[in-house]
Amino acid sequence: MNNTLRCITMVPTSVAIRQYRFVVMGNAGTIAEAASAGVDAVGVSQEASATGSLTAIPLGILDGTIQTIEAGAAISVAAAIVPIASDAQGRAITATTGHAILGYALQTAGGAGEAISFISTKPARASA
Numbered sequence: 001m002n003n004t005l006r007c008i009t010m011v012p013t014s015v016a017i018r019q020y021r022f023v024v025m026g027n028a029g030t031i032a033e034a035a036s037a038g039v040d041a042v043g044v045s046q047e048a049s050a051t052g053s054l055t056a057i058p059l060g061i062l063d064g065t066i067q068t069i070e071a072g073a074a075i076s077v078a079a080a081i082v083p084i085a086s087d088a089q090g091r092a093i094t095a096t097t098g099h100a101i102l103g104y105a106l107q108t109a110g111g112a113g114e115a116i117s118f119i120s121t122k123p124a125r126a127s128a
Contacts, residue, residue, distance in 0.1 A: 009056035009057065009058055009059065010023075010029070010030065010031045010056055010057065010059050011029070011030050011031070011054055011055070011056050012026075012030060012031055012032065012049040012053060012054075012057060014051065014052050015032055015033070015051060016048070016049060016050055016051040016053075017031065017032065017033050017045045017048060017049045017057065017090075018033065018045065018048050018070070018090070019045055019046065019047055019048045019070075020044060020045065020046075020068050020069050020070040020115055021033045021034070021044065021045050021069075021070060021089070021090030021091060022034040022039075022041035022043075022044060022069070022086040022090040022091075022092070022102060023041060023042060023043055023044070023045050023059060023090065024039060024040070024041055024042060025042055031043075031045075031059060033045070033089065033090035034086040034087075034088075034089075034090040035088060035089075035090075036086075036088055037085070037086065037087050037088045037093070037099065038085050038086065038095075038096075038098055038099030038100055039086055039100060040100045040102075040123040041062065041086055041090075041100070041102050041123065042059070042061075042062070043059040043060050043061050043062055044059070044060040044062070044067050044068070044069055044120070045057060045058075045059060045060075045090075046058040046059065046060050060120070061120075062102055062103065062120040062121060062122055062123065063120060063122070064119065064120060064121065065119075065120055066106065066117055066118070066119055066120075067103070067117070067118060067120050068115050068116070068117055068118075069084070069091070069092040069103075069115070069116060069118055070090075070091045070092065070113065070114070070115055070116075071091055071092050071093075071109030071111070071112060071113065071114045071115075071116055072087035072089060072091030072092060072093045072112050073087070073091075073093050073094070073109075073111065073112055074108075074109055074110055074111050075092065075093070075094055075105050075108060075109040075116065076108050077105050077106065077107065077108050078108065081104040081105065081106065081119075082094055082095075082104065082105045083095040083101040083103075083104055083105075083126060084101070084102060084103050084104065084105050084118055085099035085100055085101060085102055085126065086099075086100070086102060091112065092105065092109070092116065092118065095126040096126060097126055098125065098126065099125070099126045100123035100124065100125060100126075101121060101123065101124050101125070101126050102120065102121065102123055103118040103119050103120040103121050104118060104119045104121070105117075105118050106118055106119060
């Protein structure tokens with residue numbers, strides 16, 4: 001497995017993007033933070049962007065690499081690797097039925113706001 005993080009640079013929409021958040025495609029080839037829980041994301045923001053910025057930021061591609069993401073809730077990996085999805089703010093949560101699985105947590109998060117490592121994957125739907 002190639003664990004070298006591959007990034008592309010993309011221009012954010014007029015809304016700020018925080019570092020280590022799942023992002024989705026916006027209008028005209030731009031990116032925005034994921035704003036709905038369980039959506040398909042295209043990558044993880046590697047830097048933050050200011051509101052209204054038209055400066056491109058690096059985007060980690062969801063391609064099997066180990067990346068960093070901000071947790072949106074507690075995630076426990078004590079017994080097994082846990083599939084993760086996006087919450088409504090682009091943060092990682094434990095995937096539930098119907099969510100796009102965007103990767104697998106490698107570290108436990110005690111709560112929202114903690115940065116954790118995960119193995120990124122191409123989105124697939126979680127089932128019961």
